[in-house]
Structure formats: C-alpha cells, structure tokens
Amino acid sequence: xxxxxxxxSAGLKNAGVFSALWLCxxxxxxxxxxxxxxxxxxxxxxxxLHQLSLGICIVLSIIVFGTIFYxxxxxxxxxxxxxxxxxxxxxxxxxxxxxxxxxxxxxAIPATSTLIDIEDNSDADLTVLITASQWKxxxxxxxxxxxxxxxxxxxxxxxxxxxxxxxxYLLEVDKPLVLPTHKKVRFLTTSKDVIHSxxxxxxxVKQDAIPGYINEAWTRVGQxxxxxxxxxxxxxxxxxxxxxxxxxxxxxxxxSWIEQQRLAIALASETAVADRNxxxxxxxxxxxGEEVFLEHCATCHQPGGLGQAGRYPALAGSPITxxxxxxxxxxxxxxxxxxxxxxxxPQLSDxxxxxxxxxxxxxxxxxxxxxxxxxxxxLTR
Amino acid sequence: xxxxxxIETTRRHPLLAFLARWLLTTNHKEIGTLYLWLSFTLFxxxxxxxxxxxxxxxxxxxxxxxxxxxxxxxxxxGLVMVFGAVMPAFVGLANWMIPLMIGAPDMALPRLNNxxxxxxxxxxxxxxxxxxxxxxxxxxxxxxxxxxxxxxGPPSTDFFIFGVHLMGxxxxxxxxxxxxxxxxxRAPGMTLMKMPLFVWTWLITAFLLIMVMxxxxxxxxxxLTDRHFGTSFFSASGGGDPVLFQHxxxxxxxxxxxxxxxxxxxxASEIIPTFAxxxxxxxxxxxxxxxxxxxxxxxxxxxxxxxxxxxxxxxxFFMYATMLIAVPTGVKVFNWVATMWRGSITLETPxxxxxxxxxxxxxxGFSGLMxxxxxxxxxxxxxxxxxxxxxxxLYPGAIFGTMxxxxxxxxxxxxxxxxxRLGKLHFWSALIAVNLTFFPMHFSGLAGMPRRIxxxxxxxxxxxxxxxxxxxxxxxxxxxxxxxxxxxxxxxEKASDQVWEGAEGxxxxxxxxxxxxxxxxxxxxxxxxQADNEGGVPI
Numbered sequence: 001x002x003x004x005x006x007x008x009s010a011g012l013k014n015a016g017v018f019s020a021l022w023l024c025x026x027x028x029x030x031x032x033x034x035x036x037x038x039x040x041x042x043x044x045x046x047x048x049l050h051q052l053s054l055g056i057c058i059v060l061s062i063i064v065f066g067t068i069f070y071x072x073x074x075x076x077x078x079x080x081x082x083x084x085x086x087x088x089x090x091x092x093x094x095x096x097x098x099x100x101x102x103x104x105x106x107x108a109i110p111a112t113s114t115l116i117d118i119e120d121n122s123d124a125d126l127t128v129l130i131t132a133s134q135w136k137x138x139x140x141x142x143x144x145x146x147x148x149x150x151x152x153x154x155x156x157x158x159x160x161x162x163x164x165x166x167x168x169y170l171l172e173v174d175k176p177l178v179l180p181t182h183k184k185v186r187f188l189t190t191s192k193d194v195i196h197s198x199x200x201x202x203x204x205v206k207q208d209a210i211p212g213y214i215n216e217a218w219t220r221v222g223q224x225x226x227x228x229x230x231x232x233x234x235x236x237x238x239x240x241x242x243x244x245x246x247x248x249x250x251x252x253x254x255x256s257w258i259e260q261q262r263l264a265i266a267l268a269s270e271t272a273v274a275d276r277n278x279x280x281x282x283x284x285x286x287x288x289g290e291e292v293f294l295e296h297c298a299t300c301h302q303p304g305g306l307g308q309a310g311r312y313p314a315l316a317g318s319p320i321t322x323x324x325x326x327x328x329x330x331x332x333x334x335x336x337x338x339x340x341x342x343x344x345x346p347q348l349s350d351x352x353x354x355x356x357x358x359x360x361x362x363x364x365x366x367x368x369x370x371x372x373x374x375x376x377x378x379l380t381r
Numbered sequence: 382x383x384x385x386x387x388i389e390t391t392r393r394h395p396l397l398a399f400l401a402r403w404l405l406t407t408n409h410k411e412i413g414t415l416y417l418w419l420s421f422t423l424f425x426x427x428x429x430x431x432x433x434x435x436x437x438x439x440x441x442x443x444x445x446x447x448x449x450x451x452x453x454x455x456x457x458x459g460l461v462m463v464f465g466a467v468m469p470a471f472v473g474l475a476n477w478m479i480p481l482m483i484g485a486p487d488m489a490l491p492r493l494n495n496x497x498x499x500x501x502x503x504x505x506x507x508x509x510x511x512x513x514x515x516x517x518x519x520x521x522x523x524x525x526x527x528x529x530x531x532x533x534g535p536p537s538t539d540f541f542i543f544g545v546h547l548m549g550x551x552x553x554x555x556x557x558x559x560x561x562x563x564x565x566x567r568a569p570g571m572t573l574m575k576m577p578l579f580v581w582t583w584l585i586t587a588f589l590l591i592m593v594m595x596x597x598x599x600x601x602x603x604x605l606t607d608r609h610f611g612t613s614f615f616s617a618s619g620g621g622d623p624v625l626f627q628h629x630x631x632x633x634x635x636x637x638x639x640x641x642x643x644x645x646x647x648x649a650s651e652i653i654p655t656f657a658x659x660x661x662x663x664x665x666x667x668x669x670x671x672x673x674x675x676x677x678x679x680x681x682x683x684x685x686x687x688x689x690x691x692x693x694x695x696x697x698f699f700m701y702a703t704m705l706i707a708v709p710t711g712v713k714v715f716n717w718v719a720t721m722w723r724g725s726i727t728l729e730t731p732x733x734x735x736x737x738x739x740x741x742x743x744x745x746g747f748s749g750l751m752x753x754x755x756x757x758x759x760x761x762x763x764x765x766x767x768x769x770x771x772x773x774x775l776y777p778g779a780i781f782g783t784m785x786x787x788x789x790x791x792x793x794x795x796x797x798x799x800x801x802r803l804g805k806l807h808f809w810s811a812l813i814a815v816n817l818t819f820f821p822m823h824f825s826g827l828a829g830m831p832r833r834i835x836x837x838x839x840x841x842x843x844x845x846x847x848x849x850x851x852x853x854x855x856x857x858x859x860x861x862x863x864x865x866x867x868x869x870x871x872x873x874e875k876a877s878d879q880v881w882e883g884a885e886g887x888x889x890x891x892x893x894x895x896x897x898x899x900x901x902x903x904x905x906x907x908x909x910x911q912a913d914n915e916g917g918v919p920i
Contacts, residue, residue, distance in 0.1 A: 032840055033824035035760055046756045053754055057747035065740055067718055072736065075657075077725045083659040084723035093666050096715045097708060104704045111754040112697060118756055119693045159836060161442040169441060170838045194529040195623060197688060197763060201829045206759045208689045210624060211528065212617020215690035232763035232831040234522045236529060237448040240834035310516025310536060311449070338532040338616075 036201055039227065039248075040219050043204035045114050053107055060103075121216045124186030128177065132189070132196035132209035132231070134340055135238025135299075139177045142188075144258050146265055149347055150175050152241045159241075171228040176245035179221060180254035186218045192342065197233035200244055208233060221248045236340065238299060268349075275351040276374040282358070285371065289359025292352045297360075300340060305364040312340075316364035325361075325370060329380050332357055345381060350374035404499070407491035408897055409476045412498050414794075416473030417787075419501060421863070423465030424780075426509070428856055430458040435818075435852035438845045443836055451835035452520035453512060459523025460541075463641065464548050465505055467775070470783045471644040472497075472555050475583045478790060479559060481888035481895065482577045484568025484904045489561040497554035504547035511537035522833060524634070527615035527626040531607045538608065542601045549594040556587035556594075563587075568887065570906035574668070577886055578661065581668050582647030585675045589636045589643075592679075597633040600626070624689050631682035639678040642742075642774060643671060645782025646713060649735045651886070652789050653717050656732035657724030658883035663716040670709035670716075677706050687758045696755045703753035710746055714739060729881075730804030734785035737812055738777055745773030748823070763833075766826025772819045781811075784862065791869055792876035796894030799869040807865060811858040817851025 037047045127142040140147030153174045157163040166172075179185050189198050191209040199206040200219075207217040221227075229244040249257060294303060300312040307314040315321045320328050332353060335343035344353060354374040361368045406412060434454050437446045446454065476494065480487055488494045512518040516535035519525065530538060563584050567576070576584075606612040613619020615626045654661045661667065683691060683699035691699075717739050726732070748770040752758050761767060784807075792798050821844040826832075830841045837845065876893040887906065891899045 032828040033844075035757075035827045036829070042756075043760075046760055049754060050751070050757045050760070053751045053757065057751065061743065061747060064714060064718065064743060068721070068736065068740060071718065071721045071724075072726060072728065075721065075724050075726050077658075077727045080723070080725045083657060083725040085659070086723075087660040087662050087664070087720075088666075089719075092719070093663055093712070093716075097712060100708050100711045104707060107750075107754065108701060108704060111700065111756055114756040115696060115700075116693065118759070119696075159443050161444075165441060165839060168838070170836060194533055195526055199763075199831070201760065204756075204760055206688050206762060210617075210689065212621075212623065213690060229829070230831050230834070234452070234526070234529065234833045236533065237452060237520075239452070239831075240448065240836045308449075310514070337618075338528075340533060 038202040038204055039221055039223050039225065040203050041222075042114070042118055042219070043202060045117075046204045049110055049114055052110065056103060056107065121186060121218050123184060124218060125183040126180070127186045127188060128179075129188045129190070130198050130209060131192060132198065132235075132242075133192040133342055134194065134236050135231070135242040137177075137198070137242065137244060141258070144262070146261060148175050148261075150177065150245070152243060154241075168228065170241065171230070171243045171245065173243055173245045176226065176247045178247045178249060178254060178257050180251045181221055181224050181248055182251065184218055184220045186216060189215045189217070193340070194235050195233050196231050196235045196242070198229075198244055199232045200227050200229035200246055202227040202229075203246075206232060224248045224250055224253075272349055272351070272374075272378075275349070276378045278374075280351075280354070280371070280373060282362070282371055285355045285358040286362065288352070289355035289357070290363070292348065292356040293359055293363075296344070296348070297356065305360070305366075315360055316366060318366075321360045322366050322368055325372065328357055328361070329372070329377065333377070333380060350377040350381075353377045405495070407487070407495050409480050409488045409491070409494065410794075410895060410897060412488075412494050413473045413475075413477030415498050416469045416476060416501075419498075419505075420466050420468075420470035420473055421866075423461050423469070423505060425859070425863075427458050427461035427466055428859060430454050430461070431852060432856050434458060435849040437835060438837070439849040440846065441837055441839055441842050446835065448835045449517060449520055452522070452833070453518040455833050456519045456522050456525075457508070457512070460508065460519075461505070462775075463523060463637070464545075465501075465508075467641045467779045467783070468548075468552065469501060471583070471586070471641075471779075472552075474579075474644065474648075474783070474786050474790075475555075475559055477794065478888060479562060479580055479583060480566070481793075481891065481899060482580050482886055483563065483566060483571055484887045484900045484906055485562060485566035486898065486900050486903075488558050489565055490558045493554055493558055497551045497558065500547050500551040500554075504544045504551065507540045507547070508544035511540045514540065524630060525604075526630070527604065527607070527623050528617075531604050531615055534604075534608065539605065542605050545601045546598055549598045552590050552594045556590040559583055559587040560591075568900070568903045568906040574665070575906070577647075578650035578664070578667055578671075579644070579647035582643040582650075582671050585671050586640050586643045589640050589675055589678065593633045593636045593640075596629060597637075600629045600633065603629075624686070627686050627689060628682070631685045632679075634685065635682040636675075636678045638771070638774070639674060641779045642782075643675070645738060645742075645779055646671060648782045648786045648789070649717060649738055652731045652735040652785055653720050653739075655789075655881050655884040656729060656735075657721045657726050659720060659724035661716070662719035662722075663712070666712055667716055670712045673709040674706060677702060677709070681706065684753060684758070687755050688762050700753055700755045704750065707746070707750050714743055714746075729788075730799070730801060730808055731785045731789035733805065733808040734781050734788065737808065738781040738785060741773055741777030741781070741812075741815065745770055745775075745778060748773065761826065763831055764826035765822040765830045765832055768832050769819050769822035769826060772822070776815050776819065781815075784811075787866065789881075790888070791866070792880045793888060793891075793893050793895055795870050795873075796876055796892075797869050797873035798876050798880075799865055799873065803861065803865050803868075807858060807861050810861070811855065814851050814855035814858055818848050818855050819851075821845075821847045821851075 035047055035050045037044050129140040129142055131138040137150045138147060139150060150173045153172045154170050155163065158165045158169060187205065187207060189207045189209040190213060191211045193211065196209040197206060198209055203219040203221065205217045205219050207215050225248055227246045227248065231239060231242040301307050301315050305314060305316040320331050333343060333345035335341045351374045354372045354377045357372045360366065361370045403415065437444050437451055476488065514537045516537060518537055519541045520535060521530040563580060603614040607614050607616060613621035615621045615623050617623060650661055650667060681699055681703045683695055684703045687696055752761055752770060788799060788804055825841045825844040828840060830837055878892050879889050880893060887904060890904065
C-alpha cells in the first residue's frame with residue numbers, strides 16, 4: 001500500500017516532467033517496431049531471414065485464420081441447420097502434413113547457410129576479451145594488451161525520475177568499446193560471477209558470458225558510428241543497468257585512439273606514482289572517498305552505509321570497517337568469494353581505494369579516525 | 382467414501398465436519414474442486430504480481446519498486462503461474478472429468494489422490510512465505526539459472542528448493558494416479574482408441590510429468606548440495622559447469638511447456654465438435670500428433686540455449702528438431718478447422734474460448750517457429766519477443782483452454798447454467814486485453830528490449846504503456862470470471878443432464894449437478910454410430 005501511494009504521489013509530482021519528457025520521446029524517436037537491419041553483413045542477412053519467416057507466418061495466418069472466420073460465419077447454425085458428416089480424409093491429412101514440411105525445408109536452407117557463416121570465427125584481425133561482472137563490462141584488447149571497465153553513465157537522479165531523462169537514457173557508458181571499421185573483430189566472452197550476455201543488435205552479436213567458459217563471436221562493421229545494446233541475461237539487481245556501447249571508427253582514427261590510450265595509461269601510472277608518494281590528509285581523502293563510494297559501493301551497501309538486511313551487510317558499525325585495517329583492505333581489494341562483493345583491486349586506483357576505505361572508516365558513525373594512505377594500498381597489491 | 386464415518390461423528394460440529402470433509406475427502410470430484418480453487422487462488426496471486434510488474438514498467442524510470450524487488454516479482458509471477466495456476470488447474474479438470482469421461486466410479490488410487498492435493502498448499506506456503514524472509518524472495522527468474530540461484534541466491538532459495546520438491550512429488554503421484562485410472566478403470570467397450578481426446582492428451586501429459594519432474598527434483602537437489610554441502614555441480618571455480626544446469630533445466634523445462642498445453646489441446650478437441658455439431662475430424666491423427674509432440678518435446682531443449690556457445694552441430698540439430706514440431710502442431714490446428722468446416726456452428730462461451738485458443742495459440746506457434754531459426758534467435762533471444770511468444774502460448778493457450786473447460790463443464794459441476802451474456806462479455810474483454818497486453822511485446826522485443834529489466838530506455842516507452850494498460854484490463858476481466866463462477870455456483874437456470882445439444886460422451890449421461898458418486902456400476906460405452914448399427918443405447 002505504501003509503495004503504491006508513494007508511486008502515485010511521485011507520479012503527481014513528476015507529472016510535468018513526464019509530459020515534457022513524453023513529447024521529447026515522441027519527437028526524438030521514430031517508432032521502432034521491427035528487427036533492425038543493423039550495420040553488418042550478418043545482421044542484414046539475419047534481418048532478411050526474419051522477414052522471410054515473418055512473411056511466411058503472416059501468409060499462413062491469413063489462410064488459416066481466414067478459413068476459421070469464414071467457417072464460423074458461413075457454417076453457423078443460422079445458415080446450416082444440419083452438420084455434414086465427414087470426419088476423416090487420408091489424402092487431405094497427407095497434404096497438410098507434407099506441405100508444412102516443404103515450407104520448413106524452405107526456411108531451414110537459408111537459416112543453415114547463414115548459421116554456418118556466423119559460426120566461422122577464423123582469421124580475425126583483432127581480438128577483444130569481454131569480461132562481464134556484476135554490473136559492468138571489461139574490455140581487453142588482446143593484441144594491444146590493455147583494457148578498461150565500461151560502466152553505466154546515466155545519473156541515478158534520472159533513473160529515480162528526479163531529472164529529465166536524456167536521449168540515450170540507460171544506453172550510455174563512461175567508456176565505450178572502440179572498434180575499427182572493415183576489420184574482422186573476434187569477441188571472447190567470459191564472466192567473473194554470474195551469467196551475463198553481451199548484445200549489440202546492430203551487429204546481431206549476442207553471446208553469453210559464462211563463468212568458466214570462453215565463448216566466441218565475431219563482427220565486421222561497415223560504417224562508423226555509435227552502436228548501443230544491453231546485457232540480456234538476468235544477472236541480478238543491476239541487470240537493467242549494464243549497457244553495451246560500441247564506437248566504431250575508421251581504421252586510422254582507431255589506430256591513433258589506441259596510441260592515445262597507451263599514452264593515457266603511461267600518464268596514469270605516473271600520476272599513480274605521484275599519488276602514492278604523497279601523504280594525504282583526512283580532508284583530502286574524505287570527499288574523494290565519498291564520491292567513489294557513491295559510484296561503486298552504494299548500489300548494494302546503500303548511500304547511508306546500512307546495506308540491505310539479509311543481502312548486503314551494513315558498513316556502519318561493521319566489524320570490517322571498524323576492526324583491523326588489514327582485514328578491511330583485504331576485503332575491499334580481493335572481495336569475498338561467491339558473493340556479489342567483488343575484488344576492487346583491479347578496478348580502482350590506489351588513491352581511490354585508499355580514499356574509499358578511509359571514508360568507510362569515518363562515515364556513518366564509524367569514527368575510527370583511521371587514515372589509509374595510497375602507499376599502504378600499493379604495498380598490499 | 383471412507384470419510385462417511387468421520388462425517389457422521391462430527392455432525393454436531395459444523396466446522397469440524399467441514400474440515401473433515403475437505404481434508405479427508407477421497408472423492409475425485411471434491412479433490413478436483415479443491416485443485417481448481419487452489420489454482421484459481423494462485424492465479425489471482427500470480428496475476429497480482431504481474432499487475433505490479435506492469436505498473437513498474439508503465440513508464441521509463443524506477444517507479445515504486447527497487448531492482449531486487451522487481452526481480453522477485455518476476456520470479457514469483459513465473460513460478461506461481463506455472464506450478465500454481467496452470468498445472469493444478471489441469472489436474473483439477475483431470476480429477477473431475479477423467480472418471481466421468483471413461484465411466485469410472487473414482488480415481489484408481491483415491492487416498493493417493495488426497496495426498497497429492499494436500500501436499501500443494503504446503504508447497505505454496507513455503508514458496509509464498511519467501512518474500513517475508515530476510516533477504517527477500519527468490520530473485521533469479523523462474524528459470525533459476527546457476528550460479529545466480531546457487532552461490533548468489535538469497536537465503537529463501539532453500540524454501541524455493543523444498544517447495545519445488547513438494548510440487549514435484551504431488552505432480553508425480555497425481556500423474557501415476559491418472560495413468561493407473563485410465564489403464565484400468567475404463568468402461569467396458571471403451572478401447573484406448575475410443576477414449577475422449579481430453580483423456581488421451583492427459584494420459585500423454587501424465588507420462589511427460591513422470592519423466593521430467595524427477596529431473597527437476599534432481600536439479601534442485603544438486604542446487605541444494607551446491608549451496609550447503611560443498612559440492613560444485615554448477616560452480617566453475619570448483620570444476621562444475623553452469624551450462625550443465627541449463628541442459629538439465631531445459632530437459633525438464635521443454636516437456637514442461639507441453640505439459641502446460643497438451644490438456645488444452647484435449648479440451649479444444651472436446652468443445653469444438655460439440656458446438657460444430659460434427660465429429661472431431663481425424664481422431665487418429667490427433668492422437669498420433671499429440672504423441673509426436675510429446676516425443677519431440679524431449680529432443681528440443683537446446684533451442685533455449687543457442688547463445689550459450691553451443692557448437693554448430695548442436696545448433697543445427699536443435700533447430701531442425703524444433704522446426705519439426707510445427708508439423709504435428711499444424712495437423713492439430715488443421716483438424717480443428719476441418720471439424721468446424723461445414724458443421725452447424727453456434728458460438729456459446731466455451732466455443733468462443735476454444736476458437737480464441739486455436740487462433741491465438743497459433744500466433745504463439747508461429748513466433749515459436751521464428752525463434753527456432755538459430756541466426757534469428759540470436760536477435761530474439763532473451764528479449765520481449767520471447768516474452769510475447771510464451772505468453773501467447775500460455776495465456777490464450779493454457780489459460781483460455783482452462784476457461785473454455787470451466788464454462789463447458791461448469792453446468793455439469795454445479796447444475797446451473799452460467800450467465801451466457803456475462804460469459805460472452807468475459808471472452809470479448811479478455812480477448813481484447815490479451816492482445817493489447819502481449820502483442821506490443823513482439824514490437825518492443827524486436828526493437829531491442831531485453832526481458833526481465835526493471836527499467837528501459839525511452840524508445841520502448843510507447844509499447845510498454847500499451848502493454849500495461851492492457852494488463853490492467855486483463856486483470857479486471859478475470860475478476861469478472863470469478864464473479865461469473867460464484868454466481869453460477871449460487872444459482873441460475875437449471876442445467877439439463879445433456880447440457881449441450883451437440884455434446885457426446887459419458888459425462889453427459891449423469892445428472893447435473895453430477896452426484897458425489899457416479900458410475901458405481903460401469904456403463905456400457907458405445908459411440909453413436911455403433912449404437913445405431915447395433916441397436917444399443919446411444920451415449
């Protein structure tokens with residue numbers, strides 16, 4: 001009851017926002033209702049196959065349903081007081097067994113040839129290892145040997161209906177996967193926790209990311225642009241919030257992007273060195289820690305640090321955040337096996353890790369006054 | 382029967398008498414009634430969960446749930462509808478009608494029958510108590526894929542596991558009872574190939590249940606030991622295999638979807654001849670088609686798993702096997718059409734629901750055929766297109782089938798005719814609402830909306846709003862159904878024994894309402910043409 005009434009009151013409050021949004025949504029999107037053609041040879045072949053099977057189904061529906069409606073009308077008791085007396089006919093039954101088989105063969109042939117080509121993963125120009133975890137994607141360029149996480153970038157306020165939603169609501173990330181045009185790109189998918197599924201409709205690539213498995217798929221994109229998709233396998237509470245965004249660039253631009261990334265990584269490691277050689281004060285670490293907490297930890301542990309009973313432990317007053325520092329560092333950096341608490345060491349910098357733990361030890365009444373320096377984190381790695 | 386003594390001794394205490402009657406009953410009609418009311422109750426509970434889902438999806442943004450609660454709604458809606466609404470409804474119909482249709486005095490194993498019903502309230506008490514446990518209800522979807530349901534499952538997963546165990550025991554015992562009854566208690570003269578089709582489809586369904594429910598029980602037991610006893614059947618880090626889970630689940634799950642549709646095929650095959658006033662076309666091919674569908678249902682499970690990295694050979698095998706199901710299914714649809722063809726048709730409510738079933742189930746069949754094509758499935762899989770597909774086979778399939786059966790046999794059960802005007806209103810409003818709810822889901826799926834998401838991007842907003850409005854209507858139409866059923870129980874025009882002018886079968890030879898005990902001496906079964914030739918009593 002309270003849920004429904006709060007829903008209604010929130011609805012009334014936001015009615016203005018919604019109606020503005022509504023007009024926006026209508027003007028921004030032509031109503032999409034069919035499978036999209038996409039931008040790869042495969043996606044187009046699949047769309048043709050879809051059209052073919054849909055067409056066959058529509059024609060068959062018209063025939064079968066047409067016959068049903070005709071007989072309901074023409075053979076209604078008001079027109080025929082006495083029913084005919086036939087109840088079998090071997091020839092007719094044979095015909096309507098054989099004709100469907102022929103139609104099915106007609107559908108199976110193009111489906112088979114398309115499928116054989118889809119499953120040809122050979123001769124890739126570039127390989128990307130896609131590692132899923134709750135609820136983000138990690139992309140690793142195998143040849144160039146670097147990688148990064150890709151997180152949802154839609155602000156929580158938009159999800160909570162406090163701000164108007166922008167055009168790519170829930171389909172936007174902080175760092176998209178970048179690919180070159182005209183190259184055969186091989187995707188290897190796997191997962192660190194539960195099963196996820198990586199889908200870009202415009203490429204017609206949907207591949208499950210399964211812990212313990214490495215699955216293969218590939219694409220070759222003809223035109224540059226930004227393509228958006230989503231996780232399609234229920235993977236927990238963040239399932240709706242792990243979009244896939246792929247930016248496809250001409251080859252030259254892609255190469256220079258790779259170079260930039262390498263430079264950025266080098267720069268970041270220099271910054272990291274500087275960060276860990278500096279001694280940070282509480283005043284510097286707390287705001288940064290709060291920021292990191294809200295971005296990465298608050299989904300489960302909640303902004304107030306109270307967690308959710310039975311699922312996500314509270315951090316306020318917890319033995320981890322108020323007890324021995326080593327245990328706290330270990331839990332945050334290495335996670336807890338077989339739970340949604342993942343290892344953060346590979347995901348965050350020394351400074352961010354130090355900041356968030358300092359924050360956790362000093363927020364919500366956890367007044368330990370402990371200060372964790374990036375250097376300590378670095379030495380634990 | 383055995384309860385007579387108890388009823389005698391408790392006559393002075395109405396409440397005790399009432400409890401004793403319903404707790405201890407071994408009468409197939411009373412147990413059938415219990416099953417039907419349990420199913421009706423759970424149908425409304427699971428339906429209410431669906432209303433909450435559609436309310437959340439009415440607009441983009443998070444409205445009143447939070448994501449984890451939404452996942453719990455989706456999971457419980459699926460589980461309760463499948464195991465609580467559809468399956469017990471069919472078992473209830475089987476209990477009521479199979480003995481009446483084959484001329485048996487009761488089910489062959491009456492005490493077992495009582496036991497298999499009374500397990501169910503406990504099973505659902507376990508499952509439905511899970512939202513109130515710390516950590517909330519199961520939140521991994523009705524397919525409960527590992528490791529989301531094992532290492533990552535909430536504490537209430539164990540309630541779910543034991544609930545499923547109980548439901549499985551109930552289903553297996555119920556099925557054994559049906560098989561034994563059909564094989565042993567048919568009236569003299571009723572050979573297997575003269576049985577009504579409803580009995581045939583249920584016989585085949587019972588075999589499916591006996592074969593797959595133990596598989597499900599094994600699966601949840603493996604989950605249980607993975608969760609608590611250190612095994613790693615499904616955990617990759619312990620050398621187990623999360624995909625093995627899916628193979629086992631769908632080896633149960635695909636026959637399960639036929640368990641939820643075959644009895645409806647039987648119901649349509651009873652109702653359509655009655656209101657077309659013409660014998661069922663192709664009785665033999667109907668039986669063979671049902672058996673073929675049941676066989677094929679065991680070799681197509683992989684079509685739920687095309688994106689798990691299945692090898693090419695596996696994909697081709699499961700694609701061809703799945704496409705093959707269209708052939709016997711087509712035969713059934715064509716036979717129903719041929720039954721109506723040149724009949725003398727009237728459109729009372731049961732017939733409306735039966736024809737609605739044939740048409741809308743066919744739409745679900747067509748989208749099933751599209752889903753079988755592996756390359757296209759890569760685009761459809763786990764989107765709302767799939768949600769549209771299985772709701773078309775389940776709502777207008779299983780549920781319209783059940784409603785057709787209820788309208789068809791309600792006069793026999795209660796002795797009263799239902800209100801035809803309200804029945805028709807129920808049908809037409811349900812027809813409109815079903816399509817308004819589920820048809821737009823094809824479009825949102827094709828446009829790229831994944832299933833089981835609590836919030837969606839803006840281009841899916843229009844279709845979702847239409848679906849939600851449709852769902853609200855659909856919920857209301859079922860309240861009307863409840864009203865009609867209660868009104869019929871409480872009174873109404875007296876039903877004749879024959880009830881429907883065109884109906885054939887032993888169930889129409891007993892009085893309306895059917896007395897507690899029927900066919901205490903077996904009737905001689907003769908079909909109408911046979912009776913005419915041999916001068917016997919036509920039945």
